[in-house]
Amino acid sequence: MTLKTRSGDLPQTPWVESDDLEARLARSGASERAKTFARDLARDGLAILDLGDDMPALCDEIAAETAGHFARPGVTRVHDAWRRSPAIRALATHPVLLECLALAYGRAPFPFQSLNFMRGSQQDTHADALHFHAEPALFMCGVWLALEDVKPGAGPLRYYPGSHRLPVLTMQDAGAVMGAAPSRVTSANYNDTYGPAMQARLAQGGFEARHALLKKGQIAVWAANLAHGGSPILDPGSTRQSLVVHYYFEDCLYYTPMLSTPERAYVRLPANIATGGWVWPRRAGRRVPVSLKQLAATIAYAALRRTPRF
Numbered sequence: 001m002t003l004k005t006r007s008g009d010l011p012q013t014p015w016v017e018s019d020d021l022e023a024r025l026a027r028s029g030a031s032e033r034a035k036t037f038a039r040d041l042a043r044d045g046l047a048i049l050d051l052g053d054d055m056p057a058l059c060d061e062i063a064a065e066t067a068g069h070f071a072r073p074g075v076t077r078v079h080d081a082w083r084r085s086p087a088i089r090a091l092a093t094h095p096v097l098l099e100c101l102a103l104a105y106g107r108a109p110f111p112f113q114s115l116n117f118m119r120g121s122q123q124d125t126h127a128d129a130l131h132f133h134a135e136p137a138l139f140m141c142g143v144w145l146a147l148e149d150v151k152p153g154a155g156p157l158r159y160y161p162g163s164h165r166l167p168v169l170t171m172q173d174a175g176a177v178m179g180a181a182p183s184r185v186t187s188a189n190y191n192d193t194y195g196p197a198m199q200a201r202l203a204q205g206g207f208e209a210r211h212a213l214l215k216k217g218q219i220a221v222w223a224a225n226l227a228h229g230g231s232p233i234l235d236p237g238s239t240r241q242s243l244v245v246h247y248y249f250e251d252c253l254y255y256t257p258m259l260s261t262p263e264r265a266y267v268r269l270p271a272n273i274a275t276g277g278w279v280w281p282r283r284a285g286r287r288v289p290v291s292l293k294q295l296a297a298t299i300a301y302a303a304l305r306r307t308p309r310f
């Protein structure tokens with residue numbers, strides 16, 4: 001399968017979000033597995049992928065390479081362990097996964113951050129499009145890997161099939177009063193506004209929750225605007241080891257909607273896990289300026305993540 005790489009030729013809407021997905025698939029020459037993946041993602045906003053017999057061993061490597069983080073008291077979630085975990089980088093850059101994402105979106109994907117969980121996250125229902133979004137819209141997705149079989153009482157990933165087709169919900173849509181400065185966003189105005197507004201939309205649309213009871217080594221990919229979160233942990237002693245990798249796509253403007261106002265996007269300079277460098281945000285093929293403050297914060301964060309912490 002080939003992708004057009006000249007910026008003017010790139011799709012403005014991910015193929016899975018467009019009406020002519022089938023025509024694209026027919027012309028693609030992609031594998032049946034990749035086509036099924038793209039159709040599932042288009043229909044439900046979440047698709048499950050099996051990458052083969054090597055996956056359980058890769059899961060064990062990821063668990064071993066990140067175990068030290070979780071040995072520290074109270075740590076259940078680790079950001080960006082990929083910088084010191086070859087196994088996370090191997091998963092994030094798996095050629096079949098990248099092929100499937102490229103087919104589904106029509107642009108080349110790149111993994112930009114990782115999160116490891118020891119237990120269920122119990123995270124409130126949200127769409128990633130509030131936290132990481134792009135211009136053109138919806139060129140972002142999440143990849144979730146089960147590092148062990150997920151048990152029903154361990155707080156499985158919960159998602160609402162079809163909810164990715166709803167309009168993107170912003171903090172402003174949810175009724176949050178936002179100032180010009182990013183620091184005005186608080187967990188209180190997030191919890192008081194975004195969470196209830198999301199629940200109201202799902203109830204109004206009649207969306208029903210489904211739980212991703214994946215086997216060790218299986219992957220779920222969700223669309224940027226899919227409503228999802230972590231369900232309650234019913235078995236207090238349970239683990240639910242998992243890895244999330246977030247992806248952006250080439251030649252977009254990357255920003256954090258939660259810290260943006262309608263007048264000013266909080267532009268991001270995402271890492272590229274495949275290269276260890278950064279990907280400059282672009283609009284219509286042209287670089288978009290990133291503030292010195294943002295540049296310094298990005299470099300400082302990356303340096304900190306390289307430091308051995310266990």
Ligand SMILES: O=C(O)CCC(=O)C(=O)O
Pocket residue numbers: 115117120121122123128142155156157158228229230231242244
């Ligand atoms: O793993 C989970 O329980 C939820 C993860 C999640 O919502 C996210 O990474 O956006």
